Amino acid sequence: MRASIGAFALFRRAAAGGRLEYLAQWNEGWHAFHFVGGHKRDEESFRDCCVREVSEELGLVEGCGFHVAPERRSHLRYIHWSERAQNATAYTIELFDAELLSPAAVCVDSDANNRWLTGSDIHAGCCRDGRAVSATMLRILSLAGITPDDFDIAFRLPPGVSALTPSANTNCPLVLWTVAAHRHLRQALAEAVGRREPDAFINTMTDLTYRLRRLFPEARAIAVQDQYTGFRRREDEFILLVEIDDDHRPGRHVVKLAAPERLAAELAAWESCRPYGLRHDLVFMILERGNADGPLAGLVYGDAQQFLGDVPVVYLESAFLDAVLHGSPSPSAVADTIVQLYERIGHLLYRQSFVDDPADANFVLNVPRLEESFPVWSQPGSEPARARQDVNVWARPEAGCFRDPVDYLEYVCQYVPWLGDIPPGGGPPFTHPPQWQADAVTAKDLTPRMLHGCGHGDLHGRNVLVAIVRGRARWPAVFDYEHMSPANLLAWDFVKMEVELKVRAYAALFARKRADAFIRAVQDFEIELARQTEACHDGKPWPEVADRAPSHERLRTLLLTLRRQAALHLGFDAAAATARPPRDWLDEYYFALMAYGVHAGRFPSLGRSNLLAAYVSAGVACARFLWTREDHLAAGRPVSPEDQS
Amino acid sequence: MTLTSDVLQRPYPSYHKPLEIARAWLRDGTNKSHALELLTGLRSKYTHVLAIGNELVLALLENNYHAEAMTELGRLDRQFQEVDEETRCRWGSLYKREGDHAWKGRDSDLVTAENRFLQAMEEYKRGYALRHGHYPGINQATVLLFLAALARQRKEIARSQDYLRQAEAVADDVLARRGKGKGWPTDFPDDNIWHPATAGEAHLLKRNWSEAASQYAAALRTANVQPFHRQSIGKQARRILEALMLLDVHPEPPFDNPDDFFGPLP
Numbered sequence: 003m004r005a006s007i008g009a010f011a012l013f014r015r016a017a018a019g020g021r022l023e024y025l026a027q028w029n030e031g032w033h034a035f036h037f038v039g040g041h042k043r044d045e046e047s048f049r050d051c052c053v054r055e056v057s058e059e060l061g062l063v064e065g066c067g068f069h070v071a072p073e074r075r076s077h078l079r080y081i082h083w084s085e086r087a088q089n090a091t092a093y094t095i096e097l098f099d100a101e102l103l104s105p106a107a108v109c110v111d112s113d114a115n116n117r118w119l120t121g122s123d124i125h126a127g128c129c130r131d132g133r134a135v136s137a138t139m140l141r142i143l144s145l146a147g148i149t150p151d152d153f154d155i156a157f158r159l160p161p162g163v164s165a166l167t168p169s170a171n172t173n174c175p176l177v178l179w180t181v182a183a184h185r186h187l188r189q190a191l192a193e194a195v196g197r198r199e200p201d202a203f204i205n206t207m208t209d210l211t212y213r214l215r216r217l218f219p220e221a222r223a224i225a226v227q228d229q230y231t232g233f234r235r236r237e238d239e240f241i242l243l244v245e246i247d248d249d250h251r252p253g254r255h256v257v258k259l260a261a262p263e264r265l266a267a268e269l270a271a272w273e274s275c276r277p278y279g280l281r282h283d284l285v286f287m288i289l290e291r292g293n294a295d296g297p298l299a300g301l302v303y304g305d306a307q308q309f310l311g312d313v314p315v316v317y318l319e320s321a322f323l324d325a326v327l328h329g330s331p332s333p334s335a336v337a338d339t340i341v342q343l344y345e346r347i348g349h350l351l352y353r354q355s356f357v358d359d360p361a362d363a364n365f366v367l368n369v370p371r372l373e374e375s376f377p378v379w380s381q382p383g384s385e386p387a388r389a390r391q392d393v394n395v396w397a398r399p400e401a402g403c404f405r406d407p408v409d410y411l412e413y414v415c416q417y418v419p420w421l422g423d424i425p426p427g428g429g430p431p432f433t434h435p436p437q438w439q440a441d442a443v444t445a446k447d448l449t450p451r452m453l454h455g456c457g458h459g460d461l462h463g464r465n466v467l468v469a470i471v472r473g474r475a476r477w478p479a480v481f482d483y484e485h486m487s488p489a490n491l492l493a494w495d496f497v498k499m500e501v502e503l504k505v506r507a508y509a510a511l512f513a514r515k516r517a518d519a520f521i522r523a524v525q526d527f528e529i530e531l532a533r534q535t536e537a538c539h540d541g542k543p544w545p546e547v548a549d550r551a552p553s554h555e556r557l558r559t560l561l562l563t564l565r566r567q568a569a570l571h572l573g574f575d576a577a578a579a580t581a582r583p584p585r586d587w588l589d590e591y592y593f594a595l596m597a598y599g600v601h602a603g604r605f606p607s608l609g610r611s612n613l614l615a616a617y618v619s620a621g622v623a624c625a626r627f628l629w630t631r632e633d634h635l636a637a638g639r640p641v642s643p644e645d646q647s
Numbered sequence: 648m649t650l651t652s653d654v655l656q657r658p659y660p661s662y663h664k665p666l667e668i669a670r671a672w673l674r675d676g677t678n679k680s681h682a683l684e685l686l687t688g689l690r691s692k693y694t695h696v697l698a699i700g701n702e703l704v705l706a707l708l709e710n711n712y713h714a715e716a717m718t719e720l721g722r723l724d725r726q727f728q729e730v731d732e733e734t735r736c737r738w739g740s741l742y743k744r745e746g747d748h749a750w751k752g753r754d755s756d757l758v759t760a761e762n763r764f765l766q767a768m769e770e771y772k773r774g775y776a777l778r779h780g781h782y783p784g785i786n787q788a789t790v791l792l793f794l795a796a797l798a799r800q801r802k803e804i805a806r807s808q809d810y811l812r813q814a815e816a817v818a819d820d821v822l823a824r825r826g827k828g829k830g831w832p833t834d835f836p837d838d839n840i841w842h843p844a845t846a847g848e849a850h851l852l853k854r855n856w857s858e859a860a861s862q863y864a865a866a867l868r869t870a871n872v873q874p875f876h877r878q879s880i881g882k883q884a885r886r887i888l889e890a891l892m893l894l895d896v897h898p899e900p901p902f903d904n905p906d907d908f909f910g911p912l913p
Binding site for chain 1: 661662734
């Protein structure tokens with residue numbers, strides 16, 4: 003794959019109204035404005051590259067005309083299609099804070115090729131005079147965790163709009179709320195109505211109605227059919243299934259209404275991974291700006307055309323759980339849906355990946371929200387801490403059966419540099435240095451090689467819709483691209499789906515058991531699942547899902563279907579695209595399962611049995627990952643025999 | 648750097664290896680104080696692990712820190728609200744051991760002994776409530792008998808009679824559950840010995856001499872009985888007989904000569 007390595011200078015200044023502006027320069031090759039910077043030469047450091055590029059491009063001398071920060075602000079790696087090279091390219095970029103010194107600033111401003119861009123310019127991809135702004139600027143800022151802050155912070159209703167009703171303005175589309183949508187909105191707002199604002203329901207409905215009219219101004223009518231809340235409903239975010247009657251885009255759409263900056267961030271995330279040339283897709287609901295002008299009022303996930311007519315549409319999670327517990331919809335059809343889903347995502351996204359190898363000198367362990375997850379499980383009296391303690395009491399402790407995942411990940415973080423969370427005020431995450439280097443144990447003994455690249459980042463059973471046709475689940479459709487990134491951990495898309503589905507299935511399958519019996523039932527199930535996965539990893543055929551099998555067996559084979567997809571995309575397909583051996587996927591999968599189980603402790607929506615199940619799952623995965631390593635690690639010796647000689 | 652601080656300061660992938668080291672030090676008897684130091688460190692590092700707490704209590708006892716052991720046991724009891732029958736029985740046994748220590752020690756302390764027996768009885772009772780297993784059940788009954796004997800020593804006759812009634816009621820309940828539903832649980836290969844031995848103990852406690860003798864005999868003639876079974880059964884029977892004698896009950900044959908029936912003590 004083509005590689006591009008470079009450094010860019012981040013010059014910022016405060017403009018009128020406290021808004022930030024970013025210095026860009028016209029790039030003749032791209033016909034767009036872009037950061038000042040360029041390709042790194044082999045013999046120079048990233049910072050030297052940045053200083054040289056600024057000197058050449060702006061005609062300034064370091065120290066008199068400008069300063070570049072001694073340390074980088076961000077180190078970014080991602081894969082994207084290069085329009086210029088017409089090739090997928092692996093980018094490695096470092097971003098440096100830079101400052102213009104006062105006499106030089108006047109010279110820079112006087113050159114028409116230089117321009118200070120607002121956040122709106124960068125988001126819109128063009129300046130107010132119509133000249134283009136490179137999309138790479140937004141991609142770099144997003145990946146670096148910097149959100150341009152000068153667009154309109156919140157979309158406000160104009161005075162008097164609260165009185166607007168569907169029939170008050172005949173020039174506007176008629177907006178109708180079905181009983182189900184009405185009921186779901188009321189459920190979602192129950193707390194706000196009860197605790198804070200008695201009029202929250204009517205005000206929100208009026209607000210949403212107004213926003214929908216802005217999204218579909220040409221429509222004759224808009225029918226709000228349902229509301230999707232995912233696992234955690236955000237106060238100011240609404241995801242609606244709407245059916246539009248108009249000449250331009252009739253049919254069903256999923257729309258997201260939220261604060262403009264959130265919508266812009268999701269749009270940027272989608273653009274950062276969107277396969278080149280993709281305009282329509284059956285699995286990915288193509289994301290579009292809801293309104294062409296003004297601050298973003300909403301996003302439209304198009305192409306939900308498979309749901310046209312009166313086909314019932316449900317979350318994949320509902321279809322999965324009903325298939326496991328009741329055998330309807332058909333479990334084998336749910337398995338087919340899972341295959342279709344991952345085959346499509348794999349085809350469009352996962353091929354744009356790279357290997358993060360712990361043997362590399364610059365390796366940094368990058369697991370989502372690790373820093374935030376650790377304390378949750380240790381906070382005295384908290385529900386996760388109680389669940390952790392109970393699992394440690396009741397789970398069988400033998401090697402290969404259970405190892406505490408928080409203990410292990412904390413141990414790893416003592417030896418391996420790891421990426422913390424994005425600080426509350428924004429900015430790049432802090433890399434925690436290793437605290438222990440005395441032993442022969444190295445990062446590659448502790449963590450697997452992991453695939454990063456374009457991934458959904460938040461793929462679970464409530465971000466995928468399926469239709470139910472003749473008792474069979476059909477046509478998976480994915481939405482919610484807020485966490486998409488070219489640097490995502492690909493295994494996350496599989497383990498998140500698996501854990502979120504199975505912890506809910508366990509809670510139903512092993513209901514009415516006491517905590518000890520529940521923990522042991524889940525552990526036994528997990529160990530058997532691991533054994534079967536390992537057997538298939540070693541060449542045994544993956545089992546098919548049988549519709550008439552008992553519910554436990556239906557769950558097991560459906561989860562193995564998902565793992566088979568992981569084996570294909572993280573294993574065989576990745577081996578073809580990268581240098582990683584195909585058998586590495588299982589180590590990576592167990593490691594990711596362990597990390598996700600720990601990550602899940604942050605979710606207040608998980609009930610006690612879900613938490614217990616998530617921790618058992620993480621602990622069994624940890625035990626399987628550690629099984630062949632533990633004795634060596636505990637003795638302070640490297641894991642691979644050749645390293646010991 | 649000491650042996651202990653070396654283990655404590657070094658990161659481990661899980662608590663299993665350092666706990667294994669501490670257990671080995673405690674069992675071989677040569678590094679008891681190191682084991683205690685290590686377990687104290689592990690307990691504060693891995694607060695969520697019950698197995699470490701249990702081992703720490705043993706280490707405290709082995710190092711003759713009896714009061715500290717009981718304090719730690721109380722702490723574990725409060726922290727780990729939901730534990731299994733085996734753990735309840737282990738805790739009951741530790742309290743019973745401390746009750747014996749206070750009762751039979753050089754300076755017999757009947758108040759402390761009663762408190763410890765009450766704590767033991769509570770643990771066995773909670774263990775019995777989990778699934779009505781014969782092991783916590785018979786131990787609850789036996790501890791109640793000890794409490795009756797102890798009250799008699801303190802000249803608290805009514806209290807003694809009350810404990811005795813409770814002991815017999817629990818023994819009845821244990822015996823009744825043997826033939827009910829699924830019967831007593833079978834967890835170990837030698838439960839074919841422990842089941843009749845438990846029935847013998849319950850009958851002995853109720854002074855049903857002939858039934859007790861017949862159940863004990865059945866236990867002692869099973870094919871897989873080993874010398875330690877005979878010693879353990881005999882030792883427990885002798886303790887019951889001692890308690891009964893404190894209650895002015897004089898055993899009838901064959902329990903008037905336990906050495907003949909169970910074999911001599913080692």
